[in-house]
Amino acid sequence: DAKTTQPTSMDCAEGRAANLPCNHSTISGNEYVYWYRQIHSQGPQYIIHGLKNNETNEMASLIITEDRKSSTLILPHATLRDTAVYYCIVRGDDYKLSFGAGTTVTVRA
Amino acid sequence: GAGVSQSPSNKVTEKGKDVELRCDPISGHTALYWYRQSLGQGLEFLIYFQGNSAPDKSGLPSDRFSAERTGGSVSTLTIQRTQQEDSAVYLCASRRSFGTGELFFGEGSRLTVL
Numbered sequence: 620d621a622k623t624t625q626p627t628s629m630d631c632a633e634g635r636a637a638n639l640p641c642n643h644s645t646i647s648g649n650e651y652v653y654w655y656r657q658i659h660s661q662g663p664q665y666i667i668h669g670l671k672n673n674e675t676n677e678m679a680s681l682i683i684t685e686d687r688k689s690s691t692l693i694l695p696h697a698t699l700r701d702t703a704v705y706y707c708i709v710r711g712d713d714y715k716l717s718f719g720a721g722t723t724v725t726v727r728a
Numbered sequence: 729g730a731g732v733s734q735s736p737s738n739k740v741t742e743k744g745k746d747v748e749l750r751c752d753p754i755s756g757h758t759a760l761y762w763y764r765q766s767l768g769q770g771l772e773f774l775i776y777f778q779g780n781s782a783p784d785k786s787g788l789p790s791d792r793f794s795a796e797r798t799g800g801s802v803s804t805l806t807i808q809r810t811q812q813e814d815s816a817v818y819l820c821a822s823r824r825s826f827g828t829g830e831l832f833f834g835e836g837s838r839l840t841v842l
Binding site: 653655661662663664665668706714715716717718719720721 | 732759763769770771773776778784819821830831832833834835836
């Protein structure tokens with residue numbers, strides 16, 4: 620799997636959009652970008668994934684650059700419950716998901 | 729049940745004892761994973777089961793670790809002669825089939841080895 624690079628931490632104001640960047644410059648053509656998050660003392664939770672088109676669901680939006688070397692997860696209206704560690708992962712046909720350190724997002728009132 | 733179920737949620741044991749951790753995946757999910765998460769760290773892949781295929785055990789840290797999946801459903805992770813460095817949260821996840829679908833994680837089993 621391609622390696623991803625994420626900021627260690629970021630703060631966000633409650634009610635504002637949170638934009639979480641991820642670099643994956645070595646991504647190959649068949650690899651998807653996945654985002655998971657892990658709220659304290661819970662198992663990771665799937666958020667969204669995409670290949671090359673932008674994706675949106677009830678939780679978030681995923682914007683992937685045209686060259687696919689980076690992506691941004693957008694939480695449109697952050698709440699205190701969105702405080703978590705967010706993992707950006709790229710994965711192809713193999714089955715392993717490698718979780719790095721992720722970005723610790725703190726939403727402040 | 730609706731989600732991945734793990735038991736026990738917490739286990740405290742003495743060094744040298746054996747422990748068994750259980751995972752009940754979502755019904756119908758053929759893929760099952762075990763991960764380990766030490767305090768403040770990311771997730772470390774341990775083992776992967778897919779249907780009736782031979783499991784990928786490449787992430788198991790030592791021969792004290794083993795896992796089984798009986799009948800393609802419930803899985804048990806066994807740690808023999810536990811050591812203090814085995815203390816961690818052990819997470820199980822399942823997925824519907826081989827492919828690009830999402831993983832569903834359980835809440836984990838927190839193991840503390842004294």
